[in-house]
Amino acid sequence: EVQLVESGGGLVQPGRSLKLSCAASGFTFSNYGMAWVCQAPTKGLEWVASISTGGGNTYYRDSVKGRFTISRDNAKNTLYLQMDSLRSEDTATYYCARDYYDGYYYVMDAWGQGASVTVSS
Amino acid sequence: DIVLTQSPALAVSLEQRATISCKTSQNVDNYGISYMHWYQQKPGQQPKLLIYEGSNLASGIPARFSGSGSGTDFTLTIDPVEADDIATYYCQQSKDYPRTFGGGTKLELK
Numbered sequence: 001e002v003q004l005v006e007s008g009g010g011l012v013q014p015g016r017s018l019k020l021s022c023a024a025s026g027f028t029f030s031n032y033g034m035a036w037v038c039q040a041p042t043k044g045l046e047w048v049a050s051i052s053t054g055g056g057n058t059y060y061r062d063s064v065k066g067r068f069t070i071s072r073d074n075a076k077n078t079l080y081l082q083m084d085s086l087r088s089e090d091t092a093t094y095y096c097a098r099d100y101y102d103g104y105y106y107v108m109d110a111w112g113q114g115a116s117v118t119v120s121s
Numbered sequence: 122d123i124v125l126t127q128s129p130a131l132a133v134s135l136e137q138r139a140t141i142s143c144k145t146s147q148n149v150d151n152y153g154i155s156y157m158h159w160y161q162q163k164p165g166q167q168p169k170l171l172i173y174e175g176s177n178l179a180s181g182i183p184a185r186f187s188g189s190g191s192g193t194d195f196t197l198t199i200d201p202v203e204a205d206d207i208a209t210y211y212c213q214q215s216k217d218y219p220r221t222f223g224g225g226t227k228l229e230l231k
Contacts, residue, residue, distance in 0.1 A: 035220075037168075044211065044222060044223070044224050044225045045160070045162075045168060045211055045213070045222045045225070046222065047213075047219055047220035047221065047222065050218075050220070059218050059219075061219045062219070095167055095168070104151075104152070104154050104156075105154060105156045105173075105174060105215050105216075106215045106220075107158050107170065107173045107174070107215060108158075108160075108168075108170065108213075109170045109173070109179065110170075111167040111168050111169070111170075112167060113166075113167050114167055
């Protein structure tokens with residue numbers, strides 16, 4: 001069974017940092033791209049960042065470029081999101097998702113339960 | 122960025138058909154493939170993939186769900202609607218970065 005378990009969320013002051021982790025199991029982690037998607041309270045889904053299987057290619061939404069870093073450790077089957085210079089508008093639930101690639105398109109076919117991040121003084 | 126537009130809500134009766142639309146600001150097809158996917162999200166839960174590549178049913182999803190469309194106009198159909206289907210539905214494109222989602226359509230009971 002595919003499992004994605006996020007951790008590392010919490011309350012943090014504006015301008016500070018937080019690092020989210022996503023532990024993967026039930027599939028060969030190194031064979032899949034991975035992604036982070038966020039959802040602000042009562043709002044819709046927003047893609048945040050994606051990373052390729054080996055970690056060599058990363059992609060970010062404009063609002064987090066230069067502040068967030070997606071990375072992965074294939075030996076530990078773990079995905080990360082380093083969040084620096086946090087702003088109140090980053091307050092959201094952050095979901096880790098498996099990014100399946102069939103040779104033509106990517107689709108996020110499995111999701112974790114989410115980690116809540118609150119940025120407030 | 123490719124903008125995806127969905128109606129905010131749809132009221133439907135049980136056992137009836139629900140049709141949820143998603144319109145994109147640019148063509149999300151390429152070489153005959155639609156880079157359009159649909160997700161279901163129930164309150165307090167993570168999203169779940171329903172439909173990928175415009176019309177393909179994801180694993181474990183009941184056949185009452187179906188997807189159609191191409192180019193800039195896509196539709197998710199639920200027929201017949203069951204009580205367990207009350208949720209918010211999102212379309213999402215993966216043709217270009219940034220990946221973008223529609224604003225979501227909340228399916229409600231009449």
